[in-house]
Amino acid sequence: MTAPISSATIIDGKAHAAALRQRVAEGVATFTAATGRQPGLAVVLVGEDPASAVYVRSKGKATAAAGMNSIEHRLPVDIDQTGLLELVAELNADDGVDGILVQLPLPSHIDSHAVIAAIDPAKDVDGFHPVNAGRLATGLPALVPCTPLGCIMMLKAVHGHLAGLDAVVVGRSNIVGKPMAQLLLAESCTVTIAHSRTRDLFAAVRRADIVVAAVGIPRMIEGGWIKPGATVIDVGINRTDDGLVGDVDFDSAVQVAGAITPVPGGVGPMTIACLLRNTLVAASRRAGVAEPEL
Numbered sequence: 001m002t003a004p005i006s007s008a009t010i011i012d013g014k015a016h017a018a019a020l021r022q023r024v025a026e027g028v029a030t031f032t033a034a035t036g037r038q039p040g041l042a043v044v045l046v047g048e049d050p051a052s053a054v055y056v057r058s059k060g061k062a063t064a065a066a067g068m069n070s071i072e073h074r075l076p077v078d079i080d081q082t083g084l085l086e087l088v089a090e091l092n093a094d095d096g097v098d099g100i101l102v103q104l105p106l107p108s109h110i111d112s113h114a115v116i117a118a119i120d121p122a123k124d125v126d127g128f129h130p131v132n133a134g135r136l137a138t139g140l141p142a143l144v145p146c147t148p149l150g151c152i153m154m155l156k157a158v159h160g161h162l163a164g165l166d167a168v169v170v171g172r173s174n175i176v177g178k179p180m181a182q183l184l185l186a187e188s189c190t191v192t193i194a195h196s197r198t199r200d201l202f203a204a205v206r207r208a209d210i211v212v213a214a215v216g217i218p219r220m221i222e223g224g225w226i227k228p229g230a231t232v233i234d235v236g237i238n239r240t241d242d243g244l245v246g247d248v249d250f251d252s253a254v255q256v257a258g259a260i261t262p263v264p265g266g267v268g269p270m271t272i273a274c275l276l277r278n279t280l281v282a283a284s285r286r287a288g289v290a291e292p293e294l
C-alpha cells in the first residue's frame with residue numbers, strides 16, 4: 001500500500017506582491033495629494049552584472065507604476081569607492097529623494113559596509129544601515145530589509161499570528177538571515193539561527209513550525225527534514241542547469257509541508273513590493289505626514 005501523499009498550500013508570492021503594490025499605489029496617491037510631490041526612489045547600479053541589471057530594471061518599472069519618481073544611476077564597474085560615496089552624498093542631500101538603494105553585490109574593490117553606512121538612515125529603504133539594524137533589534141521603528149519583511153508578511157497571512165511557534169532561519173546574512181530572525185523574535189517566535197557550522201541542522205529544521213531557508217545552496221533542505229505541516233519559506237534563488245531553484249527541494253518538501261513558497265514566484269516578487277512600501281514609509285516620515293497602514 002502506498003502512503004497517502006498530501007500536498008502543501010502554495011503561497012502565491014506574486015499575488016501577495018500585487019496586492020501590496022496596489023496598497024502602496026493608493027498610499028502614494030494620498031501622499032502626493034497631501035504634499036504636492038511624488039515620493040522619489042534612487043537606485044544605484046555599479047557594473048553590468050546581468051541579474052542585478054534585471055532587478056534594477058524591475059525596481060524602476062515597479063516604482064513608476066506605483067506613481068513614484070524613479071531615479072536610476074548606472075556607474076561603470078571600475079568606479080572607485082570615493083566616486084560612489086560622492087553620489088551617495090548627493091542623493092542624501094537631494095530633498096526629492098526619499099529612498100536610496102545601492103544594488104548588491106558591489107564589485108570587490110568597493111567596501112559595501114562603507115557604502116551602506118554612508119546612506120542617510122532615513123533614506124535607507126534597504127534597511128541595511130547599522131542604525132536601522134540596531135533599531136530593528138531594539139524594537140524601535142526602523143526601515144526593515146525588504147526580503148525578510150516580505151517573508152514575515154506572507155507568514156502572517158498564512159498563520160494569522162506567529163506567537164509561540166518554533167522558527168528556524170537557515171542562513172545568517174545581514175540582508176536576510178539576521179533581520180529575519182529579529183522579525184520572527186518580534187512576533188514572539190522561538191527562533192533558532194542555523195548556519196554552515198550548525199552541528200545538527202537536520203534536528204533544528206525538523207522541530208520547526210516555520211522554516212526560512214536562506215543559504216544559497218540549491219535544494220539543500222529536503223522534504224524528509226521538514227516537520228509535517230510546517231510552513232516553508234524559500235529565499236534561495238539559485239541558477240542551475242535545471243533552471244532557477246530554491247534552497248529547498250520543492251518536490252519533496254511540498255508533500256510534507258503545510259504551506260510553502262515556490263521559486264520563482266514566492267519570496268522574490270515580495271522583495272520588490274516591500275521596497276515600494278519602504279519608500280512610501282520613508283517619504284511619509286520625512287514629510288511628516290501620517291504613515292499608511294501597509
Ligand SMILES: Nc1nc2c(c(=O)[nH]1)N[C@@H](CN(C=O)c1ccc(C(=O)N[C@@H](CCC(=O)O)C(=O)O)cc1)CN2
Nearest residue numbers: 055101102103104105126146264265266267268269271
Ligand atoms: N540592495 C539590494 N541588493 C540586493 C537585494 C536587496 O534587497 N537589496 N536582494 C537581492 C536581489 N533582489 C533585489 O535586489 C531580488 C532578487 C530576486 C527577485 C525576484 O523577483 N526573483 C524572481 C525570479 C527572477 C529571476 O528569474 O531571477 C522570483 O523569485 O520569482 C527580486 C529582487 C540581492 N541584491
Ligand SMILES: [Mg+2]
Nearest residue numbers: 263266267268
Ligand atoms: Mg521566490
